[in-house]
Amino acid sequence: MRDMNADIAGAGRPTPMMEQYIEIKAANPDCLLFYRMGDFYEMFFEDAEMASRALGIALTKRGKHLGADIPMAGVPIHAADDYLQKLISLxxxxxxxEQLEDPAEAKKRGSKSVVRRDVVRLVTPGTLTEETLLDTRRSNFLAALARVGAGEGAAFALAWIDISTGAFRVAETAFEALSGDIARIDPRELVVPDQLFSDDSLRTLLRGLGPAVTPVPRATFDGATAADRIARYFGVATLDGFGGFSRAELSAASGALAYVERTQIGSRPALDPPRREAASEVMAIDHSTRANLELVRTTSGERRGSLVAAIDRTVTGAGARLLCERLASPLTVPEAIDRRLDAVAWFVDNPDARRGTREVLSSSPDLARALSRLALDRGGPRDLGQIGAALGGAVALAEGLGAADPTSGNLPSEIAAAVGALAALPPELGLRLATALADELPPHRRDGGFVRPGFSLELDEARALRDESRQVIARLQADYAEETGVRTLKIRHNAVLGWFIEVGQAHGEKLMAADAGTRRFIHRQTMAGAFRFTTTELADLETRIASAADRALQIELSVFADLVERVVAASASLKAAAEALAVLDVSAALAEIAEAERFTRPKVDRSLAFSITAGRHPVVEQALRAEAGDPFVANDCVLGPGPGESRGRLTIVTGPNMGGKSTFLRQNALIAVMAQMGAFVPAEHAEIGVVDRLFSRVGAADDLARGRSTFMVEMVETAAILNQATERSLVVLDEIGRGTATYDGLSIAWGTIEHLHEINGCRTLFATHYHELTGLADKLARVHNATVKVKEWKGDVVFLHEIVPGAADRSYGIQVAKLAGLPEAVIRRARGVLSRLEAADRQNPRAALVDDLPLFQSRPAAPSAEPAPPDPALGLLDTIDPDDLTPKAALEALYRLKAARAEGAKRE
Structure with a gap:
C-alpha cells in the first residue's frame, strides 16, 4: 500500500511530505531520488519525468506545487533492483x-506527522553490491585519479576498489600511460577532483574510455589528510604495515575511500588494505592496442569473439574475474610467471585432480561477494547459505588436493598456498552455518523461514503456535474436557472476547460452584443456555498465538544477526579462501583448455628471444572449427636477435588481402600476452623474452568525437609507438601509411621502419602492401622479409595462409575484389589500368628505389660515440654573403662550393 499520510498539496504551501521530499532532493541534486512510500519508491518533478522516459513507466501526478501539477512516477519495492540496473546502465x-520508522509511530506524533525518511545509500556504477546488479564474471571497480603537482613535474596515481569483493589497489602512472592503465583496470566509474576534470587535455583523454566519470570536490583528495583517512578507515595508527606509498598514491587511495564512505552512508565495506602495484611488474598495453587485439571484448563491445571468451573455461564467477584481471595485466617478472605456469602444468599432468577440483568448484558460490553484502548489511539468508556452501567446498578441495599429493611436497607454490588458505578456515563456522540454516532459503531475511527446525527450541515453539494454533487449542480443549468431565466443553474465538471456554448452562453453574475456591476457570460471560470462561493459561496462550509470527521472525532475525557477526569476524580468512578458490579455478581452467586445444607451456625469461613454432590464433582457430570444421594453418615466427645481434628483428610481411597477414600479426601478440599472464599458448613451442610494452596498430578507425580522421588516428597511434617502444617491446604494425596519398604513405612507412630499426630496436612485425619496402632488407641488418603463400588457378587466387621467407611482388587486390562480387566490368577495367601502371613502374624497379630517392638515403643514424666530420662545403657556405657578390664572384664561389663538397664526399 502507498503511504498517504499527507494531504495532497494545494496551490500554496506544499504539504509536510512534499517539504520533506524537496529538502532531501536538494541534498542530492545529482541523483534520481527513490523516495520510499509504503511498498513503492516514488519520484517527483524532473526525476519522475526522466525516470518515466528511461524506464518506460507511467507518468502520473500528485497534487500541485506553486500552482502546477507535480509529476510523479514510481516503481514497486519488490522490482526495484531491475529498475536500478537499467538506470545505472543508462x-x-x-x-x-528509506522510511526510518513505522507509519504507526509517526501517527502518534499527530495526524499530519510525516514518516521520518533519509537517504541510506547512493547507488552508482562503481559501488554496486547486489547480485542482480552485478556481472558475475566481471569485476566492478571504482577508480580514483589523483594528480600531485603541476606541469612536467606532476605525478599521477590511480586507486581502484571493488566493494563487491573488497579488492583495493593503488599504482603510480603518468599522463602518457593514463589511458592504458584505465583500460587495464576497466573501472565502471572513475572519480576525479573537479579542478582536474576541468583540465581540457585530461577531459579529452578520458572521453571515450568507457567508465562513467564523476567529478568530486577537491577536498576529497586532500593529500595532507590522506594518510590519516586511510589509517582511520582500517583502524591502524600508521600505514607502515601496508607498505610504502607515494604522495599521489595516498591522495588517490584517500579519494576512493572518501567516495565509498559518501555513497555507503554509514555502512562500512570490508575492504582489503591497499596493495601497491608497481608499473614495472606489468606489461604496458595502451588503450588502442587492447582494442585492436580484442583482449576482453571485441571492437563492437561484445565479449563473444574476444580472447578471454576463447580461453575462459572457469566454472566460478570469481575465477572468471581473476582470469580477466590476469589477461588485462600480463606480468613482466619471469619468476612470478613461472609460478603460475607451474600450477597450470600440475593440473595438466594430474587430470583426475583437475576434474575433481572443477567438479567441486562448479557448485561453489561467490564467497567474496556474499561476504561483502553481509558486511554492508545488504545480505540475506541466501548469502549466508553461499558462505556455508563455499566453506563446504573449500574443505572438500583441501582434502582432495591433499589426497592427490599427501605430503604437499610436490604441489606447485600457487596450489600449495591455496590449499593452505582453505585449510586455515575456521571449521566451527561452517558447522554453525550448516546446523542453523534450512535447506531452502528465502532471498530476504524479512521473509523468515530460513532457520532449520531444531536449531532453537524457542523458535520451534513460536512456529508451532503460529502454524499449528488450531492443533494447540484442540489439545488444550481436550485437556480441559478431561479435567472437568464436561465432554461438550469447547474453546471458541470471536473478535470481541478472543479465545474463551464455552459450556452449557448446567455445566457452567456446576463449574462456577466447583471452582469457587481455586478460581481456575474465570467467568467472563453468561449467555442464554451457555457460560463462557477463560483461564490464565488460555489468556497467556492467546497472547502468545497473537504474537507468535512476530516473535518467530524476531528470533530468526536474532539468529541471522549472530551468524553475520560470526561471518564478518572471520572475514580475513574467508577472503583468503575466496582468492584461493579463484586461483584454483583459473589454474585448472587454463589446464583444461591447454589439453583440449593442444596448447603448450611457453618458456619466458629475461632475454630478447621471440621464437614461436607452429603458432596459431586461438580465437580464429576455434571459429574456423565451429563454422566449417576447417583446420587452422600454423606458422612460425622468429623476432629475437640473430647470431651476433643484440637487438630484435623487424620482419616485413607482404602478401594479398585475406591471405592471413593480420591474423599472423595478432596471433603472435596474443601468444605473448597469454605467455606472460601465465597460460599455456597455442603453439608447438614458444620461447619469449619478457615483453615490457606491447603495441599494436592494426585496422582502421576514426575518432570523430575528437575531430580525428582515420589517418590522424593511425598517425597518433604510430607516434605513440615510436616515442615509447624500447628494445624489450613487441610492436605489431599493419598497413602504416595507407590512409593518405601513395607516396606520402610509402614515405611515412619507410621512415617508420628505419626509426624502429635504428632507434627503438624492438621486436617488430610490419605488414604492408608497399612492396618497395621489402628492399630495406638489403640495407638494414635486422630487417627480414616474409610473405604469404598463394597460388593462382585460372585467373583466381588460392590463399594458402602460410608465412614463408621472401617478398611478394603482387597484392592480388583485383582477385580479392572479384571474390567480393564487384561487377565484371569494373574488374576488366581494373585489370587494364593495373597493366599500364605496372608497365610504367618497371621503368623504376624497387631495387633501384632505395638508392635513387634521396629521402630514403637519410635514415636515422645509429647512436655513435664519434661525431660525424663537418662538411667543408657547409663551412665555406657560412663565409659567403650573397649581397656582396658580383656575378663573377658568385660563379667563383659556386666552383669553390662544388670542390669542397667533392672533398667532403671523399672523406665520407
Missing amino acids: GFRVAVC
Whole structure:
C-alpha cells in the first residue's frame, strides 16, 4: 500500500511530505531520488519525468506545487533492483531514501506527522553490491585519479576498489600511460577532483574510455589528510604495515575511500588494505592496442569473439574475474610467471585432480561477494547459505588436493598456498552455518523461514503456535474436557472476547460452584443456555498465538544477526579462501583448455628471444572449427636477435588481402600476452623474452568525437609507438601509411621502419602492401622479409595462409575484389589500368628505389660515440654573403662550393 499520510498539496504551501521530499532532493541534486512510500519508491518533478522516459513507466501526478501539477512516477519495492540496473546502465545515479520508522509511530506524533525518511545509500556504477546488479564474471571497480603537482613535474596515481569483493589497489602512472592503465583496470566509474576534470587535455583523454566519470570536490583528495583517512578507515595508527606509498598514491587511495564512505552512508565495506602495484611488474598495453587485439571484448563491445571468451573455461564467477584481471595485466617478472605456469602444468599432468577440483568448484558460490553484502548489511539468508556452501567446498578441495599429493611436497607454490588458505578456515563456522540454516532459503531475511527446525527450541515453539494454533487449542480443549468431565466443553474465538471456554448452562453453574475456591476457570460471560470462561493459561496462550509470527521472525532475525557477526569476524580468512578458490579455478581452467586445444607451456625469461613454432590464433582457430570444421594453418615466427645481434628483428610481411597477414600479426601478440599472464599458448613451442610494452596498430578507425580522421588516428597511434617502444617491446604494425596519398604513405612507412630499426630496436612485425619496402632488407641488418603463400588457378587466387621467407611482388587486390562480387566490368577495367601502371613502374624497379630517392638515403643514424666530420662545403657556405657578390664572384664561389663538397664526399 502507498503511504498517504499527507494531504495532497494545494496551490500554496506544499504539504509536510512534499517539504520533506524537496529538502532531501536538494541534498542530492545529482541523483534520481527513490523516495520510499509504503511498498513503492516514488519520484517527483524532473526525476519522475526522466525516470518515466528511461524506464518506460507511467507518468502520473500528485497534487500541485506553486500552482502546477507535480509529476510523479514510481516503481514497486519488490522490482526495484531491475529498475536500478537499467538506470545505472543508462548512466544515472540513484539516491535511495528509506522510511526510518513505522507509519504507526509517526501517527502518534499527530495526524499530519510525516514518516521520518533519509537517504541510506547512493547507488552508482562503481559501488554496486547486489547480485542482480552485478556481472558475475566481471569485476566492478571504482577508480580514483589523483594528480600531485603541476606541469612536467606532476605525478599521477590511480586507486581502484571493488566493494563487491573488497579488492583495493593503488599504482603510480603518468599522463602518457593514463589511458592504458584505465583500460587495464576497466573501472565502471572513475572519480576525479573537479579542478582536474576541468583540465581540457585530461577531459579529452578520458572521453571515450568507457567508465562513467564523476567529478568530486577537491577536498576529497586532500593529500595532507590522506594518510590519516586511510589509517582511520582500517583502524591502524600508521600505514607502515601496508607498505610504502607515494604522495599521489595516498591522495588517490584517500579519494576512493572518501567516495565509498559518501555513497555507503554509514555502512562500512570490508575492504582489503591497499596493495601497491608497481608499473614495472606489468606489461604496458595502451588503450588502442587492447582494442585492436580484442583482449576482453571485441571492437563492437561484445565479449563473444574476444580472447578471454576463447580461453575462459572457469566454472566460478570469481575465477572468471581473476582470469580477466590476469589477461588485462600480463606480468613482466619471469619468476612470478613461472609460478603460475607451474600450477597450470600440475593440473595438466594430474587430470583426475583437475576434474575433481572443477567438479567441486562448479557448485561453489561467490564467497567474496556474499561476504561483502553481509558486511554492508545488504545480505540475506541466501548469502549466508553461499558462505556455508563455499566453506563446504573449500574443505572438500583441501582434502582432495591433499589426497592427490599427501605430503604437499610436490604441489606447485600457487596450489600449495591455496590449499593452505582453505585449510586455515575456521571449521566451527561452517558447522554453525550448516546446523542453523534450512535447506531452502528465502532471498530476504524479512521473509523468515530460513532457520532449520531444531536449531532453537524457542523458535520451534513460536512456529508451532503460529502454524499449528488450531492443533494447540484442540489439545488444550481436550485437556480441559478431561479435567472437568464436561465432554461438550469447547474453546471458541470471536473478535470481541478472543479465545474463551464455552459450556452449557448446567455445566457452567456446576463449574462456577466447583471452582469457587481455586478460581481456575474465570467467568467472563453468561449467555442464554451457555457460560463462557477463560483461564490464565488460555489468556497467556492467546497472547502468545497473537504474537507468535512476530516473535518467530524476531528470533530468526536474532539468529541471522549472530551468524553475520560470526561471518564478518572471520572475514580475513574467508577472503583468503575466496582468492584461493579463484586461483584454483583459473589454474585448472587454463589446464583444461591447454589439453583440449593442444596448447603448450611457453618458456619466458629475461632475454630478447621471440621464437614461436607452429603458432596459431586461438580465437580464429576455434571459429574456423565451429563454422566449417576447417583446420587452422600454423606458422612460425622468429623476432629475437640473430647470431651476433643484440637487438630484435623487424620482419616485413607482404602478401594479398585475406591471405592471413593480420591474423599472423595478432596471433603472435596474443601468444605473448597469454605467455606472460601465465597460460599455456597455442603453439608447438614458444620461447619469449619478457615483453615490457606491447603495441599494436592494426585496422582502421576514426575518432570523430575528437575531430580525428582515420589517418590522424593511425598517425597518433604510430607516434605513440615510436616515442615509447624500447628494445624489450613487441610492436605489431599493419598497413602504416595507407590512409593518405601513395607516396606520402610509402614515405611515412619507410621512415617508420628505419626509426624502429635504428632507434627503438624492438621486436617488430610490419605488414604492408608497399612492396618497395621489402628492399630495406638489403640495407638494414635486422630487417627480414616474409610473405604469404598463394597460388593462382585460372585467373583466381588460392590463399594458402602460410608465412614463408621472401617478398611478394603482387597484392592480388583485383582477385580479392572479384571474390567480393564487384561487377565484371569494373574488374576488366581494373585489370587494364593495373597493366599500364605496372608497365610504367618497371621503368623504376624497387631495387633501384632505395638508392635513387634521396629521402630514403637519410635514415636515422645509429647512436655513435664519434661525431660525424663537418662538411667543408657547409663551412665555406657560412663565409659567403650573397649581397656582396658580383656575378663573377658568385660563379667563383659556386666552383669553390662544388670542390669542397667533392672533398667532403671523399672523406665520407
